[in-house]
Amino acid sequence: MPHTPLPPRNRANAKSMRKAMTDAELKLWNELRAHRLMGLGFRRQFPIAAYIVDFACPQKRLVVEVDGSQHGDKSVAVDDTVRTMYLEQDGWTLLRFWNDDVIHDIDNVCQHIVIAAGLSGVDL
Template identity: 40%
Template sequence: MRKDQLHSLPHLKLIRSRLREENTPAEVLLWSMLRSKKLEGRKFRRQHSIENYVVDFYCASEKLIIEVDGSIHDSSEAIANDNLRDETLRNWGFNILRFRNEEVFNQMQTVLQKIKASF
């Protein structure tokens, strides 16, 4: 796959759009802190596709992916899928941060500090 074909693949457009409309409350809260270059002037996108994956948040300048996970990610199958997905994306050169919904709700400053530290 060519590098210019990694992002925003057309066949995922409908999925990306639907996911933007159905953000979880934790994603909405984190997005309010990331949007409009609010965090250190970095531009983030939400529900951005890379390869055949749709990631919650993506900062192109830092090659940083941020995932916000709820209890649906706790099953052994989901953990295995997340691990495979993370490995694939890391092999493409992306850095990945994962936060639990509870962290976003209860420890937002810590979440933002961890994101800044990855810049």
């Protein structure tokens, strides 16, 4: 499947965002990186078209977003909905988790990711 064209600045922005991850993003990345979660290959701060997603598993076309409290704001929530619709129309499945869930319940977060990747029924 061909890549969706990227705006020229997205690659540079994604690279700089990798250096400024939140505590929750770092915690989840530690679970996802190097195929640690059931062999799934995730990339962090991954550009997809006009967006940069927190984590993506291109093989499964799965996106994982880790949201802070600002995502509870109505205008940000509207932007998130538009972003989700675009990514889903492009064939991606999108999962969203709150920072607090990642920090305090990482096992459950990982279980949801495994199920969404179609690997349910397998022990973590």
